[in-house]
Amino acid sequence: MNAGSFFADIYIYTITISLVLIGVFVVIKILKEAGLINLNALTEVNKKFLSNISSFGEKFNFLKKIPTNKLAKKNIKLFFSIAAITLFSRLIIFMFAFLWNYFNEGDMQGFFKSFEKLWVRWDSPHYIYLAENWYVNEGTAKIFIAFYPLYPFLMKILNFFTQNSILSGIIISNVCNCFASYYLYKLVSIDFDDKTAFAAVKYMLIFPFSFFFGIVYTESLFMMLSIMCFYYLRKNNWLLAGFFGFLSAVTKNQGIILFAPAVVEVLMSLKIQNIRYALENKKRLFIEFLKKFTYIIPIPLGFGAYLTLNKLVTGSWFKFLEHQSSYWHHNFNLIHDTLKYHFDYMTRESYSGLTKVSIWFPQLALIFIVVLLMIYAFRKVRGSYILYMLLYTVMIYSTTWLISGGRYLLCLFPVHILIAIMSRKSKYMDFALTFTSLVFLGYYTISFLQGGVL
Numbered sequence: 001m002n003a004g005s006f007f008a009d010i011y012i013y014t015i016t017i018s019l020v021l022i023g024v025f026v027v028i029k030i031l032k033e034a035g036l037i038n039l040n041a042l043t044e045v046n047k048k049f050l051s052n053i054s055s056f057g058e059k060f061n062f063l064k065k066i067p068t069n070k071l072a073k074k075n076i077k078l079f080f081s082i083a084a085i086t087l088f089s090r091l092i093i094f095m096f097a098f099l100w101n102y103f104n105e106g107d108m109q110g111f112f113k114s115f116e117k118l119w120v121r122w123d124s125p126h127y128i129y130l131a132e133n134w135y136v137n138e139g140t141a142k143i144f145i146a147f148y149p150l151y152p153f154l155m156k157i158l159n160f161f162t163q164n165s166i167l168s169g170i171i172i173s174n175v176c177n178c179f180a181s182y183y184l185y186k187l188v189s190i191d192f193d194d195k196t197a198f199a200a201v202k203y204m205l206i207f208p209f210s211f212f213f214g215i216v217y218t219e220s221l222f223m224m225l226s227i228m229c230f231y232y233l234r235k236n237n238w239l240l241a242g243f244f245g246f247l248s249a250v251t252k253n254q255g256i257i258l259f260a261p262a263v264v265e266v267l268m269s270l271k272i273q274n275i276r277y278a279l280e281n282k283k284r285l286f287i288e289f290l291k292k293f294t295y296i297i298p299i300p301l302g303f304g305a306y307l308t309l310n311k312l313v314t315g316s317w318f319k320f321l322e323h324q325s326s327y328w329h330h331n332f333n334l335i336h337d338t339l340k341y342h343f344d345y346m347t348r349e350s351y352s353g354l355t356k357v358s359i360w361f362p363q364l365a366l367i368f369i370v371v372l373l374m375i376y377a378f379r380k381v382r383g384s385y386i387l388y389m390l391l392y393t394v395m396i397y398s399t400t401w402l403i404s405g406g407r408y409l410l411c412l413f414p415v416h417i418l419i420a421i422m423s424r425k426s427k428y429m430d431f432a433l434t435f436t437s438l439v440f441l442g443y444y445t446i447s448f449l450q451g452g453v454l
Helices: 001-035 042-055 068-105 111-119 123-134 140-146 150-162 165-189 192-207 210-214 217-235 237-250 255-269 275-282 282-296 298-314 321-326 337-348 353-377 385-396 405-409 413-423 428-449
Strands: none
Touching: 001 255, 001 337, 001 353, 001 385, 042 165, 068 111, 068 165, 068 192, 068 210, 068 428, 123 140, 123 150, 123 165, 140 321, 150 165, 150 217, 150 275, 165 192, 165 217, 165 298, 165 413, 192 210, 192 413, 210 217, 210 405, 217 237, 217 255, 217 353, 217 385, 217 405, 217 413, 237 255, 237 282, 237 298, 255 282, 255 298, 255 385, 275 282, 275 353, 282 298, 282 413, 321 428, 337 353, 353 385, 353 405, 353 428, 385 405, 385 413, 413 428
């Protein structure tokens, strides 16, 4: 066994075992937060550990109570401020791409004429086709049933006004990006101060693959809906949480994962003090749980709606799986095996350096970073956030031929929250994280323009 193979095995087993242990401890954390674990029954060591990682919801709530009318005005002003920052960040990325194309490719087209050439590639043409023709069950376009319907449906509606699918997609993506930034700020503000909330927005906007937020891709729509679902879960507004969870589930396949943290938040809302309290009030608690649970059932029903679309268009409930397997080579795979073929592809001479650095390397690096962030999260955020991170990561990396892991992890919003928390330790940490993110954002933007990032 050579040194490279030994390192790969150590890395793979470390990640795999870490994910299993995180799963065990996140269950313990959730049960603790829900009042279903009695710390007095545990050892002193475990008591100290669990008390450190327990949720600290209201303790760090810095929001002041202000009159409703003033709060509304404050929210409007806040939204437009964050929206301006968000749109300006997208404009900088677009200008960066335009100037790179102008000086490196000698392309003399104007900004708007070059936009389609630079940004409408890979999955974007598929969404444009769906917006203009919808789903079909014949020809090469039949494989597009593998794409979830909400984003192209919104494009189709907006096309009545714009008569331009690319413009419709750009408008939808950037408007959703503004709302995603705004609701991320509001979500973080529940537990932290406004500086941490703004930092979370910043790190979301400069994430190395964040250029996807401004173009014809579903990332900004899904990011907005998933954050809104979490925000209303935290506010105990189960109706809106279920509604936005449903929409998330008809936007991307990861949307159904929101159901798990939703159940956890419902359980935590019961404010169970201990096991004895739960047993003494089991009937009342069960009825209360069922009432709230009813409102979040639409989340998995969103996936059911997508299956219904498959049935209506193709005659098969799971036709999308067939196309994902035959065309995109996506099948279920153990994470261990996924990481193993990543190391294998990194050493193959048949793959260019651009492909290795743009696809295989970031996917190997990002899962390691996410695992570290999940461990760090035990002392910082609620169990529902960590559970979402765990299930989301496992779902992404449990597939064959994974080539878009960086783009998928872009929408894992707790990552941006945790990076923001880390950045608040010192201005040097903030500078280092910001600088590193910007450098990789610039690199992967150029890589995408060259066809290196899917």
